[in-house]
Amino acid sequence: MSGPAKVACITLDAAEQSLLRQWVSQGLLPNFGKLLKESVTSATRNPEIIYSGTLWPSFNTGVWPGRHDNYFYLQPDFQGYGLRRFLPEHLSVDSIWNAIAQQGHRVALIDVPKAQLSRTSRTLQVSFWGEHEVLHPLTCWPPSLEQEVQQIAGTDPVGACDLVRQRPQELLRLKEGLIERATRRADLALAVLARGPWDLFALNFSEAHCAGHQLWATRDPKHPQFRADFRALLGEDPLLEVYQAIDHSLGRIVDALGRGAFVLVLATHGMGPRYDAAAALDAVLCRLDGLDVPKASGPIENVRKMWLQLPGAVRGPLRRLADLLYDAPRQRERATRRFVAIPTTDNCGGVRFNLRGREPKGLVEPGLPYQELCDWLERELLSLVNVATGAPAVARILRGDLLFAGPFRNQFPDLVIEWNHAAPIPAVRSPRIGELRVESPNPRTGDHRPKGLVLARSTDLAPHALEGAMALVDLAPTLAARLGVELSGIDGKPILDFLPQHTHV
Ligand SMILES: [Zn+2]
Ligand SMILES: [Zn+2]
Numbered sequence: 001m002s003g004p005a006k007v008a009c010i011t012l013d014a015a016e017q018s019l020l021r022q023w024v025s026q027g028l029l030p031n032f033g034k035l036l037k038e039s040v041t042s043a044t045r046n047p048e049i050i051y052s053g054t055l056w057p058s059f060n061t062g063v064w065p066g067r068h069d070n071y072f073y074l075q076p077d078f079q080g081y082g083l084r085r086f087l088p089e090h091l092s093v094d095s096i097w098n099a100i101a102q103q104g105h106r107v108a109l110i111d112v113p114k115a116q117l118s119r120t121s122r123t124l125q126v127s128f129w130g131e132h133e134v135l136h137p138l139t140c141w142p143p144s145l146e147q148e149v150q151q152i153a154g155t156d157p158v159g160a161c162d163l164v165r166q167r168p169q170e171l172l173r174l175k176e177g178l179i180e181r182a183t184r185r186a187d188l189a190l191a192v193l194a195r196g197p198w199d200l201f202a203l204n205f206s207e208a209h210c211a212g213h214q215l216w217a218t219r220d221p222k223h224p225q226f227r228a229d230f231r232a233l234l235g236e237d238p239l240l241e242v243y244q245a246i247d248h249s250l251g252r253i254v255d256a257l258g259r260g261a262f263v264l265v266l267a268t269h270g271m272g273p274r275y276d277a278a279a280a281l282d283a284v285l286c287r288l289d290g291l292d293v294p295k296a297s298g299p300i301e302n303v304r305k306m307w308l309q310l311p312g313a314v315r316g317p318l319r320r321l322a323d324l325l326y327d328a329p330r331q332r333e334r335a336t337r338r339f340v341a342i343p344t345t346d347n348c349g350g351v352r353f354n355l356r357g358r359e360p361k362g363l364v365e366p367g368l369p370y371q372e373l374c375d376w377l378e379r380e381l382l383s384l385v386n387v388a389t390g391a392p393a394v395a396r397i398l399r400g401d402l403l404f405a406g407p408f409r410n411q412f413p414d415l416v417i418e419w420n421h422a423a424p425i426p427a428v429r430s431p432r433i434g435e436l437r438v439e440s441p442n443p444r445t446g447d448h449r450p451k452g453l454v455l456a457r458s459t460d461l462a463p464h465a466l467e468g469a470m471a472l473v474d475l476a477p478t479l480a481a482r483l484g485v486e487l488s489g490i491d492g493k494p495i496l497d498f499l500p501q502h503t504h505v
Contacts, residue, residue: 003258004196005108007482009475010253010263011059011202012246013113013132014052014209016270017043017453019243029243031251035265035455040497042466044452044475046269049398049418052345052448055268055472056113061093062473062492066406068093070114073133074323074343075411076352080360081334083327083343085320087135088114092408096476096487097200103485105199108192111185112204117141124192130156130181132206153188157181160319161210163312166217166443168230170312174214175238178207179245186249193256199483203253211242212271216446223273224424225445262458262482264498266475270449274346276419277384277393277428279440281349282341287433288380289338300329304441335361339377342413346440347421347447350413351377358410374399374415380432381417387427387435395420421449460500470495 012020024033047054047065053072054065061068070086077084095116101107101123108124109115113133117125119141126149127139138155140146158177164170182205189203217225219237235241250265257263277284283293304326307315315322334340337354344350355370356362364370384393395418404412419425429435454470456478457463473492480487481494 003260004193005198005201005257005261007200007262007479008253008257008264009200009202009479010250010265011112011204012208012250012265012267013204013206014212014269014271014448015205015243015246015267016208016212016272016449017267017451018270019239020267020453023240023243028240029247031247031254032265035250035254035263035457038463039263039265039455039457040461040464040466041453041455042497043469044266044268044454044472045469046450046452046472048403048450049348049396049416050344050350050403050413051269051450052347056115057088057091057093058472059266059268059476060095060097060112060115061091062096062476062487062490063093064404064406064473064491065412066404066409067491069408069411071404071412072344073135074327076342078358078360081331083323088116091116096480096490097202099487100200100480100483100485103483105483105485106197107200108196108198108202110188110192110203111206112202113206115202124195124198126188126192129153129188130158130185130206131204132161132209134160148191149188152191153184157184158210160312160316161214162444163316163319164214165309165312166214166225166445168227168233171215171218171230171238172233174210175234175241178211178242182207182242182245182249186252189249189253190256193253200479201257202479205246205249207242207246208239208271211239212446213274213444214446215239215242216271216273216444218445220273220445223445259459262456264475264479265455265457267453270451271446272421272449273424274442274444274447275421275424276346276349276440276447277386277425277438278341278344278346278349278419279442280428280436280438281351281417283436284381284384284428284433285339285341285351285377286337287436288377291337300326301439301441308441308443335359338363338373339414344413344416345448346442346444347419347449349417349419351415351417353414355414377415380430381415383430383432384428385430386420386423386425387429388425389423391422392420393425393428394418421447456495456498458498458500461498466497 057070074083125141217223386393400414477492478495
């Protein structure tokens with residue numbers, strides 16, 4: 001092996017593919033643009049609707065969500081009606097990175113979200129140096145690496161991006177912090193590559209993810225949270241500046257890898273304006289079931305609003321406690337209802353039934369009564385209208401039975417709602433519920449879109465664009481196959497177009 005890695009996987013978390021393509025065509029992302037020209041490229045297919053929380057576990061394990069059991073950081077807890085914090089170490093399926101390491105290969109992972117890697121003399125892992133979801137403090141294997149990481153890259157200049165408020169100075173600090181983090185990430189990558197050679201080297205850029213959620217409105221005059229007066233401080237397009245910093249670092253890493261490596265670059269999923277009705281979902285469900293919207297929710301929402309006005313430094317250490325306190329009054333109420341909204345990322349809605357035999361005080365009979373209630377609820381939700389536009393507020397609804405087939409089906413929502421993201425949804429209306437305002441406490445201005453983009457570059461592949469979309473679960477098995485590691489018992493399989501034997505006609 002001549003270079004520092006045989007196979008390299010560089011992921012751009014939540015980097016919107018339409019922006020990548022637009023900025024490549026304008027010559028603004030020269031390194032990504034060069035890779036795009038030199039690679040076999042394809043769209044990717046993520047888990048449907050509820051992809052943003054399930055994507056990383058699916059990528060790491062090569063199985064779809066019903067087989068790895070993770071969709072959000074808070075999931076139903078079956079002892080009662082509460083929520084449990086789901087951490088990456090709770091995943092019940094092993095990672096493909098471990099399967100590769102077990103075959104004797106040397107594996108290095110940097111900030112790959114939710115990736116499990118066993119600790120051996122052949123593995124290296126940096127976790128939570130600068131991830132979007134800050135679930136643990138910086139963790140390194142081997143432990144001696146921690147000091148080196150601090151020396152080379154310092155501490156994360158951003159931290160938990162969701163603690164940032166939509167205020168110009170805070171957004172400016174966020175933008176500058178993300179640019180800094182993307183830059184130092186390349187320093188970290190180069191130092192780890194210098195410890196090679198690696199059979200597999202994987203690194204994730206989290207910066208486009210944080211920037212997309214927090215900075216989306218700063219570049220979008222049509223967004224209701226756009227503020228023209230922020231521009232003097234923040235510039236015309238803060239998101240572009242963050243993407244350019246990523247592009248620069250990507251170029252440095254790809255140069256260091258040299259031409260001998262197989263390089264896979266994945267823009268995991270996308271980003272667009274955060275237009276949804278998630279905040280009104282539970283009130284909608286109450287009205288549909290003929291219940292008053294719970295009295296407790298007014299004061300709770302007011303306290304939550306005040307809470308979110310506090311500086312991030314105050315909220316940060318108390319965030320977990322705040323989650324618990326916010327949810328506590330809902331637990332008793334969930335036991336008394338036939339169906340409730342359960343937390344998911346805002347870009348979709350989750351509905352869970354209080355099912356006899358599954359929930360401790362189930363009210364809905366399984367079988368036909370459950371199916372009929374699903375059908376009815378689906379029709380009612382699809383009839384919701386965005387009062388601002390008259391268009392449907394819900395784009396589509398899928399059943400948990402279909403989306404999450406597998407041993408963990410019961411831990412997921414029963415219905416998953418895709419909002420119509422075309423326009424802001426200030427209120428929803430239907431003949432049965434009347435009108436309900438959507439007042440979101442979430443200050444994010446951008447949220448996810450499902451499309452991903454993958455590039456594979458290797459001297460044994462002829463650059464071309466593929467039609468169709470590659471399943472997310474096929475990507476890690478492809479990296480394994482490039483190292484001669486065959487896997488069985490998972491949903492994913494190697495992508496022939498990315499393997500050397502394949503001759504494209
Ligand atoms: Zn996100
Ligand atoms: Zn973030």
